[in-house]
Amino acid sequence: MSIDFRSVDALPADRRLSTLVRDGSEEVAVPLRGVARLLAAHHATAKRSAAIDSQGTAAALRRRWTENLDALQEFRDTVVDADDLDEIQHRALRYIDGRHPLLRSRIAAGRIRNGHGDLFADDIFCLPDGPRVLDCLEFDDDLRSVDGLDDAACLAMDLERLGAQTLAERFLDWFIEFSADLRVDSLVHHYVAYRAVVRLKVACLRWAQGDDRSADTAELLTDLALAHLRLGEPRMILVGGSPGTGKSTVAAGLAQRLGAVLVGSEATDDDLITRAVTALGQGESVVLDASWSSAQMRDRARQAAIGASATVAELRCCAPAGVIDAPMERGFEPWPEAIDLHTTETPHQALERAVRMAVLG
Numbered sequence: 001m002s003i004d005f006r007s008v009d010a011l012p013a014d015r016r017l018s019t020l021v022r023d024g025s026e027e028v029a030v031p032l033r034g035v036a037r038l039l040a041a042h043h044a045t046a047k048r049s050a051a052i053d054s055q056g057t058a059a060a061l062r063r064r065w066t067e068n069l070d071a072l073q074e075f076r077d078t079v080v081d082a083d084d085l086d087e088i089q090h091r092a093l094r095y096i097d098g099r100h101p102l103l104r105s106r107i108a109a110g111r112i113r114n115g116h117g118d119l120f121a122d123d124i125f126c127l128p129d130g131p132r133v134l135d136c137l138e139f140d141d142d143l144r145s146v147d148g149l150d151d152a153a154c155l156a157m158d159l160e161r162l163g164a165q166t167l168a169e170r171f172l173d174w175f176i177e178f179s180a181d182l183r184v185d186s187l188v189h190h191y192v193a194y195r196a197v198v199r200l201k202v203a204c205l206r207w208a209q210g211d212d213r214s215a216d217t218a219e220l221l222t223d224l225a226l227a228h229l230r231l232g233e234p235r236m237i238l239v240g241g242s243p244g245t246g247k248s249t250v251a252a253g254l255a256q257r258l259g260a261v262l263v264g265s266e267a268t269d270d271d272l273i274t275r276a277v278t279a280l281g282q283g284e285s286v287v288l289d290a291s292w293s294s295a296q297m298r299d300r301a302r303q304a305a306i307g308a309s310a311t312v313a314e315l316r317c318c319a320p321a322g323v324i325d326a327p328m329e330r331g332f333e334p335w336p337e338a339i340d341l342h343t344t345e346t347p348h349q350a351l352e353r354a355v356r357m358a359v360l361g
Contacts, residue, residue, distance in 0.1 A: 011125045011132065018121035021162045031126035032167060033174050035155070038133065039116065040178035043148045046113040055145035056112035058103050061194075062096050065089075068197050075204040079218045084226060088197065091229040095190055098234065098309025101281035102187065106147055111181065115151035117144035120158045148179055153191035157199065160192070160224060161217075168192075185259055186283040189232025196225035235260070235285040236276055236305040237358045240292030241317030242332060246343040246350065250317055251289035253351040254358060260285035269297055273304050280308035292316070295333040313358040314338040 013019065017035075020028045054060060069089050076082045096103075106112065116133070123134040152175040159168035176183050200221040207214040237260065239251040248264070255262035261279040263272055263286060272288055279286040292298050298314070305312045316338035339357045343350050 012127075015125045015127060016122060017124040017126055017131075018158075018162060020126060021121060021159065021164045021167065028126060028167065029170070031124075031131040032171050034131045035124055035133065036152070036171055036174035037178050038131065039119070039152060040148075040175055043113045043115055043151070043179060046115060048110060048113065052114055052145040053107045053112050056103060056107045056147055058096050058100050061103065062093060065092050065096070065194060065197070068194075068201050071201050072197075072204060075207075075218075079204045079207050079215055080200070080222055084222050088193075088222070088225055088229060091226075091233065092190070092193065092197075094309045095186070095229070095232065095234075098280065098307075099187075099283055101278075102184065102283045105282065106187075111147050111149070112145060113148055113151075114144050115146055115148065116154075117146065117151065119151065119155045121155065121162060124155075147187075147191070148181065149176075149184075149188055150191040150194070152176075153188065154195045156188075157192045157195040157224065161196075161199070161220060184283045186232040186234055186285070189228040193225040193228040193232070196221045196228070200225065234280050234283060234308070234310045235358065236280060236301065236308075236310050236312050237285070237287045238292050238298065238301055238312070238314045238338075239287060239289050239317065239354075240298075240315070240335070240338070242291065242293075242319075245317035245319045246347075247291075247317040248289050249347065250315070250341065250343065250350055250354050251287050253347070254354050255287040257351065257355050258285055258287070258358065260287045262287050262289065265290040269300075273300060276301070277304050277308050280305070280310045285310075291332075292335065292338075293332040295335070298335065298337070315341050315354060315357055317341050317343050319343055 017028060017032070069085070069092075072080055072085060076085055119133070125132045125134075152172060156168040156172050159165075159171060172188060200218055203214045203218040203221060207218065235258075237254065237258075239247050239254065241247040251264075252262060254260070261275075261284045263275050263279075265272075267275065272290060276286045276288055288301065290297075292301075292314075302312050314335070314337050316335055318340050319342075341350060341354055341357065345353070
């Protein structure tokens with residue numbers, strides 16, 4: 001990585017990335033793309049070892065989360081709302097518990113590297129001959145040994161904290177492109193949330209030292225962490241109903257809108273569940289298109305989702321009386337857990353309602 005070892009005082013303060021972002025400068029995209037390229041190139045040549053790989057395991061990620069969350073407990077209901085803190089902990093640890101296959105695959109793909117570890121907009125200077133990045137985190141080797149997406153998520157989080165969400169998304173897109181990586185949206189959200197919680201801890205400590213303004217920063221970071229954890233939650237969405245209700249159209253549209261894996265009713269019952277669990281373990285949400293007329297089958301799907309630490313949403317597509325054959329409807333066992341989706345609306349209206357139901361319940 002192009003690290004500048006000069007002191008901060010030797011670099012022009014008005015060229016800090018953070019300053020340019022706050023000022024709304026339109027010239028930051030090019031140097032930010034350069035930073036994405038630099039970080040990806042650094043990861044490509046960074047050393048690897050079994051010890052470094054061990055920092056990418058579910059156990060190591062859980063430990064990092066727990067250490068930061070434990071440190072925040074003394075700030076419950078003084079700086080951080082207790083309910084928000086509990087929700088962050090529940091969602092973060094639940095995600096890890098169900099994503100062991102994904103984290104193992106990241107290690108196997110060589111994605112755990114000795115990275116920067118602490119990349120913030122304050123530490124980047126946009127100079128005429130290219131971006132300069134200040135030195136990486138030095139005091140703890142383990143904190144530099146992270147998934148490349150985690151390393152990049154630090155800067156993405158900081159850009160979002162500064163109000164530049166679009167820039168944050170573009171930076172991540174560039175980094176993933178230059179890294180030749182596969183984008184796993186749920187993992188990106190998880191790492192951005194983690195970086196927000198690390199920064200939240202710093203804000204709370206500053207508040208304890210008398211910096212009252214840090215309380216506002218803490219609130220912003222809490223909201224940011226929660227938003228990403230909610231967006232990144234893997235979901236199993238059952239879309240059912242009798243033939244002719246438009247369920248397959250809704251399921252396909254829903255999968256496309258949510259970026260989820262679509263598993264159709266041509267699969268056997270066992271294959272349907274197996275493919276869903278595999279996708280969930282890799283951090284993907286999944287839409288299962290079947291009749292779901294059997295209560296037993298629906299219960300199997302719910303239990304599989306629980307085992308994969310995923311949320312379940314259940315939608316039943318309905319058509320007006322007389323449109324669907326009565327014998328088909330009589331063979332449908334009661335489904336009180338489902339939200340009825342009446343497909344008499346336009347396809348666009350039905351899809352919009354399905355998205356809201358699947359995400360919000």
